[in-house]
Amino acid sequence: MKKRLYLELENCIGCRSCLAACTQCGGHEQRNRNYVYDVNPLVNRQTMPLMCLHCVNPACARSCPAQAIQIHETGAVLSALVEKCIGCQNCTIACPYGIPKFDTEQNLMYKCDLCIDRTKDGIPPMCESVCPSNTLQWLTDEEIEAKNQQFNLDNGKWVTSMPYLEGETNVRVNLPGILQGVTKLF
Amino acid sequence: MQSTISPANQTEHSINSAFASHFAKSMFFTIVGLAILVFIGTRMFSHIDLNLYGYMVGTIVFIGGFFYRFIAWGERPPTKIIIKKGLKLLFRKKTVKTAVNHLAIYDFIKKRGFYRWLQHVLIGWGCILACLVTFPLVFSWMYFTMADNGYYTVVVMGMDVIKVKADGIIAWLSYNALNISAIMVITGVCMALYRRMKNMQARAEQKFIYDLLPLYLLLFISVTGLLLTVQNVFLAGFLQPQMSLIHQFSVIVTLIYLPFGKLAHIPFRPMSVFARNYREHYGEQHMKECKVCGNHFVSVEQSNDVIQVLDVNDIHFNMEDGFNLAELCLPCRRKYRISRFSGIPTHQVKHKEANQNARG
Numbered sequence: 393m394k395k396r397l398y399l400e401l402e403n404c405i406g407c408r409s410c411l412a413a414c415t416q417c418g419g420h421e422q423r424n425r426n427y428v429y430d431v432n433p434l435v436n437r438q439t440m441p442l443m444c445l446h447c448v449n450p451a452c453a454r455s456c457p458a459q460a461i462q463i464h465e466t467g468a469v470l471s472a473l474v475e476k477c478i479g480c481q482n483c484t485i486a487c488p489y490g491i492p493k494f495d496t497e498q499n500l501m502y503k504c505d506l507c508i509d510r511t512k513d514g515i516p517p518m519c520e521s522v523c524p525s526n527t528l529q530w531l532t533d534e535e536i537e538a539k540n541q542q543f544n545l546d547n548g549k550w551v552t553s554m555p556y557l558e559g560e561t562n563v564r565v566n567l568p569g570i571l572q573g574v575t576k577l578f
Numbered sequence: 579m580q581s582t583i584s585p586a587n588q589t590e591h592s593i594n595s596a597f598a599s600h601f602a603k604s605m606f607f608t609i610v611g612l613a614i615l616v617f618i619g620t621r622m623f624s625h626i627d628l629n630l631y632g633y634m635v636g637t638i639v640f641i642g643g644f645f646y647r648f649i650a651w652g653e654r655p656p657t658k659i660i661i662k663k664g665l666k667l668l669f670r671k672k673t674v675k676t677a678v679n680h681l682a683i684y685d686f687i688k689k690r691g692f693y694r695w696l697q698h699v700l701i702g703w704g705c706i707l708a709c710l711v712t713f714p715l716v717f718s719w720m721y722f723t724m725a726d727n728g729y730y731t732v733v734v735m736g737m738d739v740i741k742v743k744a745d746g747i748i749a750w751l752s753y754n755a756l757n758i759s760a761i762m763v764i765t766g767v768c769m770a771l772y773r774r775m776k777n778m779q780a781r782a783e784q785k786f787i788y789d790l791l792p793l794y795l796l797l798f799i800s801v802t803g804l805l806l807t808v809q810n811v812f813l814a815g816f817l818q819p820q821m822s823l824i825h826q827f828s829v830i831v832t833l834i835y836l837p838f839g840k841l842a843h844i845p846f847r848p849m850s851v852f853a854r855n856y857r858e859h860y861g862e863q864h865m866k867e868c869k870v871c872g873n874h875f876v877s878v879e880q881s882n883d884v885i886q887v888l889d890v891n892d893i894h895f896n897m898e899d900g901f902n903l904a905e906l907c908l909p910c911r912r913k914y915r916i917s918r919f920s921g922i923p924t925h926q927v928k929h930k931e932a933n934q935n936a937r938g
Contacts, residue, residue, distance in 0.1 A: 401919055411936035419779035424936040429916045433929040440916050454891040455884050457656040458849060474690070475843040480853035482656055485876055485884040488895050488903045490911030499686040499850065509782030556918050558895055558903070567919055 394466070395530050397506065397520060397563045398539075399441065403527040404428070406439035410519035410528060417507045417518045419471075425493060425504040426519055441527060443519065444469060444491045444504035445561035452483035452492055452503070460501075467562040468506040477501055488558040506563075536564055604645045609638065612717070619719035621736045626718050633716040636830035640837070644845065647837035651846075655890045659883050664852025667859050676854045681847060693773065700766030701796065705844075708759040711752075757807050760800040767797045792840045798828045856880070868907035870914070870925050875907035 406428060414424035426443035450469045453461040460476035461483060463469055472483070479499035483492045492503040507517035515521075516530035523529075531539075556567055597603040620626050652661055667673075679685045684702070688695040714720035714734075722730045730749055732740045742748045751758075770793055774780045784790060802825040809818045836842065860877035868875055885904050888895065895903035903911060906925075913925035 408936065411934070415936045418782060422937065424934075427912055427934050428932070429913060429924065430929070430932055431916055431920045431924055432922045433924075433927055433932075438920075440919060442912055442915060449891075449893065451888055451891075451893050451895070454893060455656050455887050457654070457660040457853070458846065459651065459654070475840060476846070478660075478847075478850035478853045479686075480660060480857065480880075481876070482880070482884050482887070484908060485881060485904050486888060488911070489915050490906070490908035495689075497686070497689040499680075500690070509779060559893070565919070 395514065395516070395532050396536065397446075397517060398529040398531045398536055398566065399563065400527055400529065400566045401440045402438070403525045404439045404441055405525045405527075406430075406437065407524060409522045409524060410441055410443075413518040413522040414504075418509050419505070420502075423493070423495075423502065425471075425491075425502060427491075441519075442489065442491075443563075444506070445489060445557065445563040445565070446504075446506060447558075448560040448562060451486040451488060451558075455482040455486035457482065464505075464508055464512065466506075466508075466512055468508050468511060469503075470508060471503050471505045472501040474500060539566065600649050601645050604649065605642060608641055608645075612638075615719065615735075616717050619714075619717060619735050625721055625733075627715065627721065630716045632826045633712070633829060636826075636833050637713070637716065639830070640833035643834055643837045647842065648845065655887045656883075657849075659887065660849060660852050660856060663856050663879075664849065667852070667855040670855055670859060672858065673851060673855060677848070677851045680850050680854070693769065697766045697769035697773070700762045701770065702766075704759040704762030704766060704800075705796070707762070708756055711755045711759070756803060760804045763796055763800040764804070767793050767800070771797075788840055792835070795828065795832045795835065799825070799832060802828050866905065868910050869901040869905045870910040871907060873907050881905060 408428050410426055411424040411428060414420060414426050415422045426441060428439050428441050431438040431440055446467060446469050448467070450461070450463065453459075453463060453469060456472075457480060458476045458478045460472040460478070461469060462473065477500050479494075479496075479501070481494050481501065483501055483503075484490070484494055492501050494501050507515075507519075511517055520528040520530045557565065594603065597606065616626075617623060651657055684695060684698055687698050720732065720734050722732060724730055724744070726741075728744050729741050730744055731738050732742060732752075740748075742752075771790075774784055774789065774793075780789075802821060805821055806818060806825060809816055809821060832841075837845070857877065857880065860879035864878045865874035866876050866878045866881045867873070881904050885895075885902055888904070897903060897914075903914075906914060909931045910925050913927075913931065916922075917924040917926075
């Protein structure tokens with residue numbers, strides 16, 4: 393049963409557990425690869441997480457001269473292969489969401505790999521497994537479809553990621569109805 | 579296709595039109611070059627070591643694989659740009675320093691861990707040393723003659739270069755160069771295999787074909803090579819001819835495999851020097867200002883190149899707000915995404931981004 397990472401953005405309480413959990417993933421060498429942003433920093437406390445959305449047609453991999461960014465059979469866009477990455481940083485410029493990080497000392501790019509050592513066996517990624525507010529969820533396509541039905545407001549304002557993202561992604565994003573002035577029916 | 583090429587064009591590219599493909603052209607000139615070098619090195623083919631004939635054929639098959647793999651790779655739009663501009667910038671002052679750093683002492687690997695650096699130095703330099711000895715011998719660019727008793731004359735490219743005592747230190751080092759390199763490679767490979775057994779992340783991610791096979795191949799070559807010496811020195815050459823065939827087989831298989839697996843990063847790595855030159859040179863020329871916050875974050879050249887490469891791939895990030903996403907610095911690009919999600923112009927808020935490093 394293939395599951396996906398699913399983000400319900402307005403649930404985020406800004407605890408940054410996902411950042412801490414990210415550092416603890418086996419291959420992440422104590423460095424987190426995700427972000428938590430204040431939405432309107434001088435006005436309220438709403439936060440939202442941002443991580444690699446694992447594009448179906450990833451700009452980072454397309455712009456890599458060394459073919460260092462591989463796409464796993466699960467659809468996860470992996471961190472640069474250490475022996476191939478030549479340190480040109482094209483991927484950081486290409487990514488529409490500004491996700492890849494670069495270590496100038498090691499001359500190496502690193503990014504979210506969806507904890508591939510876990511997710512390839514169907515175990516949820518570290519960030520999802522610690523999220524206390526269900527902002528990050530690990531769901532099957534049927535469950536995501538059920539969410540879609542539940543939240544369908546029939547006004548074209550809901551969920552689907554596409555018009556708000558730059559392309560199809562393997563991570564699904566549920567857009568925050570509350571912030572857009574649309575109350576969701578929980 | 580033929581009819582669309584005008585006659586003027588045909589005469590212009592006369593050399594290229596003699597070949598069916600880029601591959602055929604590269605292959606032809608390399609083989610011709612190799613033949614000429616062998617002709618010179620062997621004093622008109624009079625000193626070919628036919629014992630090493632198999633390696634010669636293996637090398638030519640390897641060159642075929644190499645061109646096949648790397649011409650295909652070089653045709654990718656981003657690769658093409660880096661190669662083209664990298665060659666143009668090759669004669670910068672800092673090229674030497676960067677090249678030594680990236681290709682000889684692997685400073686960046688030391689930053690990834692001393693253990694990995696040590697294993698890489700042992701494997702890398704063991705292989706380089708072995709290649710420096712093997713290939714000149716295979717193509718007879720270097721051979722030994724004995725005119726005076728007890729003294730070897732080293733002949734390099736057909737010229738008598740140096741006369742060494744047959745039981746002297748230089749001669750000893752040349753006899754044992756391959757043994758030394760074999761011990762280096764075996765040590766390095768064992769370190770790498772140990773890491774791959776103990777490191778949980780490596781265990782989770784490694785694939786037999788990609789990560790372990792090259793290590794086993796290097797081990798196969800080094801062990802069979804070292805056994806040749808053992809058989810000669812301690813066993814009076816017992817089964818030595820058979821082992822030499824096995825060793826030859828191991829080398830040829832590795833050469834054929836090399837352009838297609840993990841070892842492909844060896845011929846591929848000089849690109850990192852190109853990339854560093856590319857970033858430094860164009861970074862000094864003109865930096866791009868972020869469309870939102872005005873910070874300099876990348877060279878104009880690279881930003882334009884990336885936009886162009888993405889266009890070729892039919893990926894266009896032109897926003898309704900009148901900019902391309904590649905023109906935003908990374909924090910602004912992330913904030914812009916948050917603003918797309920929330921409808922609040924997060925990226926316009928003049929406020930430093932919150933700490934994003936989990937370790938403070």
